Amino acid sequence: MRWDGSPAVALLGANQRQLRGWSGELADWGAQLGGWSGGLGGRSGGLAGWGGGLADRSGGLAGWGGGLAGWGGGLADRVAGVLVHAVPQWQGALWPGARDRLVTGCRVLAALAGEVLGTEVHEVPVAAAGSSTHAGSCAHVGSSTVDGIGNRQALIENRQAQLAALEAPEGRVLTIGGDCGVDLVPIGVARYRHGAGLAAVWFDAHADCNTAASSPSGAFHGMVLRSLLGDGDPDFAASPALEPGRAVLAGTRAFDPAERRAVADGLVRHVPVPADPDTLRRTVADTGAATVYLHLDLDVLDPAEFDGTHYQEPGGLTIGQLVAGIDSLSAFEITGAAITECAATEPADVLRLAPVLEAVGRLLRG
Incomplete structure (x- = not known):
């Protein structure tokens, strides 16, 4: 299944x-x-x-x-606008405070994205159920860890509203999370629509390539890319899946053992810090991809550049390096993008991300 x-x-x-x-x-x-x-x-x-x-x-x-006729004819036939979908899902993260900070961070960043890109923000509803296993509290029935995935049922339920929002978009969609798990649906839909030639460029301090069997935490946001590659729990494994080698990690510097094996086995490619733009462009080209989806977890940034995340890893990218990496993807057809894991609580805390949003906007508008 x-x-x-x-x-x-x-x-x-x-x-x-x-x-x-x-x-x-x-x-x-x-x-x-x-x-x-x-x-x-x-x-x-x-x-x-x-x-x-x-x-x-x-x-x-x-x-x-x-409604979807423009998608069949390729990117050139689509409306040139960019849509912003705010998806304040937090259930894929199991750290104390995720319920409040990821929801607030999503809304704060989405508001800035709407302002920078000059577009309306559509908030996609998510389930209320869920818990932080580390905090030891469970606010709603059905939020327990099942088969190694925390908040399993809530994560499954959240997919419905995202699928409905993506059924007939009038432009390319920028998804603002929420945890990294919000990209399961947009990339799954992009893979279905664009075929096996889709590649995902994954800017993230972490590889997100665990399965429920290998994850040390049970947090789904650390499994989402592996799920998109068709592995792991059958309720989450995408079908059709990304082709092996057509996921490119950029700026990643924290790996669990199973994730290192995924790189060594060629399941995913890796462009380490500083994610040199020329190297990134060549690596994506080497995948043979016809279309590219951009995923951006803000913890790819060095904490000294932006500290509005929870899982901070030193030695990350500067904002300038991230913008240069994003701009390097302009050579490819871009189908969509996501920015995730913002845990900032005040509008002023995200203002320094405006150049990143501008770069993503340039990419999506082609």
Whole structure:
């Protein structure tokens, strides 16, 4: 049972309890969905071929009432604007105070992003349930650690609203987190829409390449990239997944043993600090990717540059180095971006990030 990146199919999980496993094997869905077999009713042509699996997606997404028609024709056909989705998810982090600081940080940074980019901010609702296992408190039923993943059920529930928000966007989306787990859905959807040629550039002090079996904490924000590569817990493993070698870590300097093996085995590539722009550009080009998604965890920055994060690692990037790295990706087709793990509590605390937001805006506007 795997999570599938298709918005329409994944959204059925909210209405069909038997789909809780989000199977990526679509061949048997006709039997599971009863009257839904043969496609999604009025969405003629778009999903009519799904009874035989993803390979039979005749017509692509063009039949979705026009909402997704621009995505089928490539990036050039899309509206040039940038949308900001604020996703104040905190359940992927298990440190004390995450509930308050990641939610506040998300909103503070999203407000600045809206101002810098000149666009409206849409807040995507997230579940209230969850707990910090380190704090030892559990505010709501259903927030316990299950099968090695903290706040498992809340994280699954949060996907529905993100999928709905991404179903028919009118431009490229900048997702503001929240914890790094907010990028499971946007990158999963991008992989579905753009195919195997998608690469993810992952600016992060940490590799986020654990599975539930290897994670020392059970915090999902340390597993999200590995999930996008199709590994780990079947309720979170993306299908279709990023191709091996088409995830590029940039500025990463803290690795758990399983994450070091992922780099050594070629599952992910690594451009260490200072994430030299030429080296980063060549590394991304070497993946053979046709399209790139940008993920940016603010802890990639040195704490002396920006201390509004929780898991701070010394020896990180300066803001200038990060901006240069982002700008180096302008050579590629960019499908979306995310900025995550902001734990700042006041608007003044994030003002120094304006050059980073400007760089991301340039990239998304092409």
